Amino acid sequence: MNTPHVVVVMGVAGTGKTTIGPLLAARYGVPYAEGDDFHPPANIAKMSAGTPLDDEDRWPWLDAIGEWAHGRAGLGGVVSSSALKRSYRDRLRAAAPDVVFVHLTGDRALIEDRMSHREGHFMPTALLDSQFATLQPLETDEPGVAVEVSGSPEEITEQAVAALADLSGASS
Incomplete structure (x- = not known):
């Protein structure tokens, strides 16, 4: 990435x-x-009670993230958001048109294993099925990249940086 975009790191819990x-x-x-x-x-x-959020729960949350991203336009920033559905990503882009997405993807068993070892997080592993059921991967017309999460955090970050650089090069 040559210009300061706002990057939304997205994907299911874990x-x-x-x-x-x-x-x-x-x-x-x-x-x-x-x-x-x-x-x-x-x-x-x-979520702590094991109840998945519905769209009505998510709209104010997405609007708050979109407001933050809009405020970072031209300055750059990174924000995490599950952004599981296309409509959620569209809402974020409506608030901040220049956002790009890094979709963290991985095998369900790996993700469940990681979630089971997290401490102090409100999202129970019981909601993982609902996350995968809701997930709509990035479509070809959406600005973003998919990065597989089986490596170390440093390796995943480097893959994301390289993929974003390729994305910037392709759109120039």
Whole structure:
């Protein structure tokens, strides 16, 4: 990436958004925002209880992330957000048209294993099936790249940086 975009690190729970996001931000020298911090308390309580969010729960959360991304336009930034559905990504792009997505992808068993070893996170592994059922991968007309998460955080970050550089080169 040559220009300061806002990168949305997306994917189902447990793919490493909270790990890769800050590493990408550090690599680019831009701020990182944790998408979970934009959730209202009612959303966190719902997920903590093992209840998936519905679209009505997600709209205010996505709008808050979109507002942050809009404020970083031209300056750059990295924010995490599951952004599982095309309509969610469209909403983020409506607020901040220049966002690009890094979709962290991986084998369900690997992701479940990682989730089972996390401490202090409100998202239970029981919601992983609903995350995969909701997931609509990036489409070819969406600005972004998919990066597989089986490597180390550093390897995943380097793959994302390389893929984003290729994306910038392809759009120039």
